[in-house]
Amino acid sequence: MSALSSVLDRLDNNLDQSLERLFGLLRIKSISTDPAFSGDCRKAAEWLVADLKSIGFDASVRDTPGHPMVVAHHDGPAGSPHVLFYGHYDVQPVDPLDLWEADPFDPKVKELEPGRKVITGRGSSDDKGQLMLFVEACRAWKEVHGGLPCKITLLFEGEEESGSPSLKPFLDANSEELKADFAMVCDTGMWDRETPAISIALRGLVGEEITVHAADRDLHSGEYGGAAANPVRILAKVLADIHDDTGHITIPGFYDGVEETPSQILKSWETLGETAEKFLGEVGLSIPSGEKGRSVLELVWARPTAEFNGIIGGYTGKGFKTVIASQASAKVSFRLVHKQDPEKIRTAFREFVSARIPADCSVEFDKHGGSPAIQLSYDSPFLNKAKDALTDEWSKQAVMIAVGGSIPIVGDFKTYLGMESLLVGFGLPDDRIHSPNEKYDLTSFHKGQRSWARILDALTRS
């Protein structure tokens, strides 16, 4: 029996005990955004520290101006890699409570449908369930072999659901202690119930609000129509010019830093069987609106976009008013990929807009955030090892996917600790994180533990 298979056996045999431990953590009401639960947040941190100490981690509760961090260290064999594993122990609020089918802080195993058991409760998926998978994998390894296969640092945050105000200062102040060869982040999901996934890209974002000013007052369209500049018309023209007929974005330099997705990645996405009809069908649409000739998954995962998130100008109430407005405004955002530079794009956009404003009108810009895309390597050694490990566990090729929403920690690890991240998780699209009746599939919980054990094993082998 290999070193790994005995660990996997241990995880199989101890599933009930691991579930009891998770339930213990889930019962703690660590809602970070509500000051009434500050004590519970600390209790969760202390619970984790005690549990990690019992495995032999050098673990401690680390105070911050907000909720504490949990930091834990464990040595590995000489020459083994050093991994920083990140998760968060805080959870979202539970209101509206009456929409929950059971007490959110009294976790249960429930049969969702024949043959499909789930763990119910706030945090079961996001992120207590996910982080405990890794802790259980470490425990089994330690119990079976008396040590861990590599050097491991754990960082569990208590403010992820409330904006992580203490995170950056903490990373900055403790960079020497926290820096590892790479980070593992357990806040993502699988493609579907059968298909494991590694998230390798997070689109960046640039937000801009533009306001076009024309006449110094609202005008009557009978008196001035045809003569006076109409800011709604100017704005519509500016926005319409941003995409050409093929969905390509026309702002000069916009595609600087955008790379073509490797063909083997595109091919692997094809195998997922996602079609525009299926993806868009869920929201009542069917035709991709982005660049022509690219699959819907490539469009949302690997291509940049320009989206108009809001527009307003003139009379928008009931009925009609023949007014020519003095101003009109729009909120525009760009999703970025690869190496696109948010500030260069902001500048290019502003020049693009300004060039389209008549000389007797003006435009005002308001900046709304900017963050670069995170594009992890498609074939780093640790990624390939993790991919193989996942494929072995799930008997199905692990896919490289991308994430629509942002996971700021990945950028922070890069910025403050100079580390790449490996994003592996076992959440499912129907986990209802942030909503009533959050759940985590028992299969995710069980095979997730096994997956991490396999990944740890794979990382140590050359």
Place this chain on the structure above:
Amino acid sequence: MSALSSVLDRLDNNLDQSLERLFGLLRIKSISTDPAFSGDCRKAAEWLVADLKSIGFDASVRDTPGHPMVVAHHDGPAGSPHVLFYGHYDVQPVDPLDLWEADPFDPKVKELEPGRKVITGRGSSDDKGQLMLFVEACRAWKEVHGGLPCKITLLFEGEEESGSPSLKPFLDANSEELKADFAMVCDTGMWDRETPAISIALRGLVGEEITVHAADRDLHSGEYGGAAANPVRILAKVLADIHDDTGHITIPGFYDGVEETPSQILKSWETLGETAEKFLGEVGLSIPSGEKGRSVLELVWARPTAEFNGIIGGYTGKGFKTVIASQASAKVSFRLVHKQDPEKIRTAFREFVSARIPADCSVEFDKHGGSPAIQLSYDSPFLNKAKDALTDEWSKQAVMIAVGGSIPIVGDFKTYLGMESLLVGFGLPDDRIHSPNEKYDLTSFHKGQRSWARILDALTRS
């Protein structure tokens, strides 16, 4: 001394008395929109009937479901033309009262600036002052010559400022009695204090509200951006397509029925000295936004337009929300000229929009009114006579101008009585009609009376 010059002398000599009569009418609070003043509206109608009877008109108060009409008839010499003269005795409300420098219903003559006297009070310009000019011209004619130079019917409405609900049924029911060779409408203005004007065109209007529907719910632009149709983008593209780079409207068939303005009319507009800088400078602009190569006066008086009166979609509050809206809408209006057909334009617009909606989205149209343009003849005999008469009185060439706002009565006279109208008035741009401190220049009042006397005289001559 000619028949006319003795009438003009009479008007000059009786100016004070005519002013006293106007003041009598101005003191009546005939605010048509406020039911509290119903009695005052009737009182104004009765005042007019009494005054007209004193000149020898067969005048009566004619009940309607709303405020009464005043109808009066007076014969003219055999073979003389028959003219219907229209005005309205109702006035706008006076609030906010504290912005008035004097009681709006206690008219006064006031020196606005050295050498410029004005009559102050609600209705002094719109429309009691204007209609009394004609009554005074008739009175002088009658007093001097014992009769009128032509057959005259007077129609004074009491609901013009509150939507004229009774007008069309009244015209329809009394068409035989009211029909004349042509109508004269005294609700317009001069070009400036020195230049008399005849309004020969009123732009028509088509209003449409369009709502583009895309996904069946609001979407997250991270998850769906680049794939899902964005209704703001679709709408912006539709609106941007309506004008080409030269300001020309691209909707097929839009210019059907649009005629080129005769060159002598364009030349006469040039003599007015209006420039884009002057016209637009008053509202903080300087560059005409309409079709290139046309003067600003031609753009607002004789060219059709497409204007976007309002637009809304997505998140329009403070800050930012990375949403892709499920719908977006705009209010669009077209000003029409000459023989453009409102319903054909509505249909062409709807086809134009529908052709630009992706197959998985939809568009909804809401109709908001449609009326054809009124284009009066540039050289009918009565127009030319009136023009000469005005030119004689003001010692300055009368100009043919157009009106931005609508004067529905002109269309109604055409529809119900089959009559063309002659639009002559002596209001000035700074009369503040509908606003506090309404006034009417004493020169308008005096030379306006003389102008009408001259027009009546001119009409009877071949």
